[in-house]
Amino acid sequence: MTTGPNEGAVGEAERSFVEAARRDKRAALEAAGVSAFAYRYERSHTATQALAAYEDAMGDDGPAVAVAGRIVGLRPQGKTAFLHLEDVSGRLQAYLRRDQLGEDYALLERLDLDDHIGVSGVLFRTRAGEVTVRAQALTLLAKSLRPLPRGKTQAGAEGPVTYGGLQDPELRYRQRYADLAVHPEVREVFRVRSQAISWIRRYLDGLGFLEVETPVLQPLYGGAAARPFVTHHNALDMPLYLRIADELYLKRLLVGGLERVYEIGHDFRNEGMDRTHNPEFTMLEAYQAYADYGDMMTLVEGLVSGVIQHCLGTLRLERHGTTLDFTPPFARVQFIEGVRARSEIDLRTATDEQMRTLLRSRRVDPEQAAQLSGGRLQDEVFKVVLEPDLVQPTFVLDYPKPLSPLAKEHRSDPALTERFELFVGGREFANAFSELNDPDDQRRRFEDQVHQKAAGNDETQPYDSDFIRALEYGMPPAGGVGIGIDRLMMLVADQASIRDVILFPAMRPEG
Numbered sequence: 068m069t070t071g072p073n074e075g076a077v078g079e080a081e082r083s084f085v086e087a088a089r090r091d092k093r094a095a096l097e098a099a100g101v102s103a104f105a106y107r108y109e110r111s112h113t114a115t116q117a118l119a120a121y122e123d124a125m126g127d128d129g130p131a132v133a134v135a136g137r138i139v140g141l142r143p144q145g146k147t148a149f150l151h152l153e154d155v156s157g158r159l160q161a162y163l164r165r166d167q168l169g170e171d172y173a174l175l176e177r178l179d180l181d182d183h184i185g186v187s188g189v190l191f192r193t194r195a196g197e198v199t200v201r202a203q204a205l206t207l208l209a210k211s212l213r214p215l216p217r218g219k220t221q222a223g224a225e226g227p228v229t230y231g232g233l234q235d236p237e238l239r240y241r242q243r244y245a246d247l248a249v250h251p252e253v254r255e256v257f258r259v260r261s262q263a264i265s266w267i268r269r270y271l272d273g274l275g276f277l278e279v280e281t282p283v284l285q286p287l288y289g290g291a292a293a294r295p296f297v298t299h300h301n302a303l304d305m306p307l308y309l310r311i312a313d314e315l316y317l318k319r320l321l322v323g324g325l326e327r328v329y330e331i332g333h334d335f336r337n338e339g340m341d342r343t344h345n346p347e348f349t350m351l352e353a354y355q356a357y358a359d360y361g362d363m364m365t366l367v368e369g370l371v372s373g374v375i376q377h378c379l380g381t382l383r384l385e386r387h388g389t390t391l392d393f394t395p396p397f398a399r400v401q402f403i404e405g406v407r408a409r410s411e412i413d414l415r416t417a418t419d420e421q422m423r424t425l426l427r428s429r430r431v432d433p434e435q436a437a438q439l440s441g442g443r444l445q446d447e448v449f450k451v452v453l454e455p456d457l458v459q460p461t462f463v464l465d466y467p468k469p470l471s472p473l474a475k476e477h478r479s480d481p482a483l484t485e486r487f488e489l490f491v492g493g494r495e496f497a498n499a500f501s502e503l504n505d506p507d508d509q510r511r512r513f514e515d516q517v518h519q520k521a522a523g524n525d526e527t528q529p530y531d532s533d534f535i536r537a538l539e540y541g542m543p544p545a546g547g548v549g550i551g552i553d554r555l556m557m558l559v560a561d562q563a564s565i566r567d568v569i570l571f572p573a574m575r576p577e578g
Contacts, residue, residue: 087213092177096207101174103210108185110135115156121190121198129190132200134159135208137248138182145245148175148197152184154522155254160199161186171205181211181248217249220234241574256560258566259378262331263553263559264331266350266377276327276353281316283309283333289534290314290473291335292348292526296346299345309335313352314473314536316548318502321356322542328355331552342564343494346573354502359475360485363499364462367548369397369494371460371555378559386530386561389458391491391512397460403483405453405463412452414467415482422448442469443524457490472512472528474500496555499548506538517552 082090093103097332106445109510111133112120122127134506137153146165170347178184185206193199203315218232222488231250233239239246239253247254268278286305288295290312300307313330320328338344339478359479382393407413412425422444426436437446444466457463465477468487474484485501503509513535516527 073422082426085214086212087215089179089210092179093212093402095209096174096210098178101177101207105206108135108206109133110185111158111187114152114159117153117159117190117200118157118198121192121258124190127191129198131189134161134189134200136183137211138180138184141178141196143175152186152533158551160193160197161188161202162191162193162199163202163205163519166204168202174207178207179214180217181215182207183211202323207296212516215245215249231472234248236564237574238564240572241577244568245316250405256556256562256568259560260556263374263378263556264507266374268331269354269369270373271329274327274366276329276355277318277325277477278326279317279330280311280332281310281326281330281336284317285310285532287529289528289531289535290335291334292528294525295339296335311336312549314354314549315351315352315531317352318542318545318547319534319537322537322540323547324468326356327354327544331372337514340573343554343557345553345565345569348565348569351546351550351552354545354547356543356545359501359544360487360499360546362465363546363548364397364487366546367462367497367499367550368397371489374555375559384558384561386492386558387490397462399462399464400453400457400467401464402453404448407451409456410447410452414448419444426451440522441519442467445519446470449477454490454495455493457493460485460489460491462489469515471500472516473507473509474502475503476508476512491558494554495551496558497550499546502542503548504538504542504544506535509536509538513553 071080071573076423096103111131114134117129117134120132124130125416130437134152136152136159138150139153139158140149140151142149148163150161150163152161160170163175186200186202186204186206188201188203190292191201213544216222216231217232218234218494231293232551233242233245246303247257272278284298284300284307286307288308289313290310295308295311298307298309300306311334312336313332313384317328317330329352331349333347334350335347336344337346340346353366355366372382372395375393384391384393398576403414410425414422419440422440423436424432426439426447427433431447431451436444436447453463464487466474466480466488468476469485470486471484474486477483478486479546485497503512513528513530517530520527520529553565556562557565560568562568
């Protein structure tokens, strides 16, 4: 079988001196009958648990422990050696003596930084005051054949400073495994992410919501304004689309009698990439029968403030010189009134040319502005005029109907819909509706979307006849909300890019 340039084994001539030396050590180990890659190790304590066990013990010596981890420091001193190993919980020092380990001490000569080892022995405290394992047995668990790009840390005036190592963001995202291995703060981001998602599930479960799963591969995409990824199913000989939203399937479940449902899953949108957009991302969508967008505001306030309090222990976050206060209730501003207060333009009566003139005055590219019309033009005016001012947690309410093909008409103004979005720091975090449940109204909205597509808008909602049929069976009045989990994690973990909260973001191929 032939292999491409990135598929085959790396040739010896392409290895660095260090990598070649490590492979020589592997060969020497195997020649001596020592496996470079063990099957398992019976670990009794993590590093943190071992430190706690020593503090709980009485006397100079602590309990016997068996710990395992990656070597992050190694100081041979003839017949003795100190090393630090690191596991998921932290670091622990081990003290090795030739007369204590016997033949196992020879293994030390063939160990390198980043090898995984197991050490067993009794805990004690060194003269320097550091709790340490007095090694009675040393086991190689996995040989590191490529050194991790750790860099060098030196003391600085304002704390430790790291030079070199894995600093290039593109390389960090591409080699996330190395990024996690050398940066404990990156591991912490994803621990916090996991904690946050677990809390969100408990919160919704506690409100009586049922977690469900809907198709990722769909015969017809819908539920958002976005371009899909297209694939082909060979057996059925038909195109399929990666979902851009969960909405239409979740609302079908309301028709079926599941009154409170939610899904936390991956959506896919074939669009541009920037600090807040990745083509594959995680969304929470939740739908509640017999509720409206006012009930969804209450739900979102509780969820967002609750997850921040759970993860960070406070509702007041310092972010880039601004204190964000997540104490409910959040501020509220109406879409039309908010734009008018900041631009003196009324989106109810403004012509397309008046809106384009406003955009040009705000330094929007004239060619870009000339290509927009209708709802897309209103949305661009909102993004330029109002969105940047939405720093504190704020609900923007009552969007124009052309912007919301799946939202229920406002009960007091037929030109608007009962929709809100949550903004923080000028960035959208949640989108919610009083859900449209009139099948004839939905049919007309779909038809309008078809006309918009014919006019050149390639991010419209296609006509979904099966969804119309579901609504004709009768969907109860309902409120629905979508929350971008990745953006929420950017806020919680104080990360500037969506790539910093996604373990494996989309990247161009190497080379």
